[in-house]
Amino acid sequence: ILNVEQSPQSLHVQEGDSTNFTCSFPSSNFYALHWYRWETAKSPEALFVMTLNGDEKKKGRISATLNTKEGYSYLYIKGSQPEDSATYLCARGSTLGRLYFGRGTQLTVWP
Amino acid sequence: AAGVIQSPRHLIKEKRETATLKCYPIPRHDTVYWYQQGPGQDPQFLISFYEKMQSDKGSIPDRFSAQQFSDYHSELNMSSLELGDSALYFCASSSWGTSTNNEQFFGPGTRLTVL
Numbered sequence: 635i636l637n638v639e640q641s642p643q644s645l646h647v648q649e650g651d652s653t654n655f656t657c658s659f660p661s662s663n664f665y666a667l668h669w670y671r672w673e674t675a676k677s678p679e680a681l682f683v684m685t686l687n688g689d690e691k692k693k694g695r696i697s698a699t700l701n702t703k704e705g706y707s708y709l710y711i712k713g714s715q716p717e718d719s720a721t722y723l724c725a726r727g728s729t730l731g732r733l734y735f736g737r738g739t740q741l742t743v744w745p
Numbered sequence: 746a747a748g749v750i751q752s753p754r755h756l757i758k759e760k761r762e763t764a765t766l767k768c769y770p771i772p773r774h775d776t777v778y779w780y781q782q783g784p785g786q787d788p789q790f791l792i793s794f795y796e797k798m799q800s801d802k803g804s805i806p807d808r809f810s811a812q813q814f815s816d817y818h819s820e821l822n823m824s825s826l827e828l829g830d831s832a833l834y835f836c837a838s839s840s841w842g843t844s845t846n847n848e849q850f851f852g853p854g855t856r857l858t859v860l
């Protein structure tokens with residue numbers, strides 16, 4: 635079983651605050667790490683797919699880093715906005731394609 | 746851009762009934778994945794298909810079966826429904842040959858409630 639852990643489980647921040655959360659995973663036999671943003675009643679939206687140790691990816695105010703040797707990834711949101719409120723899921727990929735998900739971090743940004 | 750379509754979005758069934766969930770992948774995607782997310786749980790992989798053949802199988806009960814059709818849409822058939830089958834069922838699609846590290850695109854899910 636390839637357990638993926640995410641922390642914190644939930645996070646409440648004020649508009650304009652920067653925030654970050656963590657995804658940890660077993661470092662052995664690493665293939666890929668996926669981040670998704672999921673708003674209630676909508677489809678999870680793919681943010682990043684990361685494969686290389688030391689990878690850094692950025693999409694607007696959201697960025698992510700990857701450390702495959704120690705088995706963790708950080709997701710950063712700079713200057714949080716209310717529209718960033720969502721659940722952020724990370725998932726470890728595999729060679730056959732299946733994803734192993736964490737339980738997500740639920741972010742609420744207050745105006 | 747076209748996204749993954751799932752139908753129905755909501756389904757209510759009684760115990761021991763059957764249910765069929767449908768998934769229509771993004772055009773030109775050849776791979777479909779099914780995931781189940783129970784209340785307070787992380788999404789769990791059920792089964793996947795590549796070019797109409799089963800490519801991987803996870804923790805899918807024997808009461809469930811699935812297939813991918815010639816037009817690449819997929820159906821998840823669930824029989825003898827139990828209360829514990831109540832969950833959000835996600836379908837995702839990808840293009841195995843061309844996707845970047847198997848990036849998967851998800852549908853909005855079907856929420857199944859078994860009474």
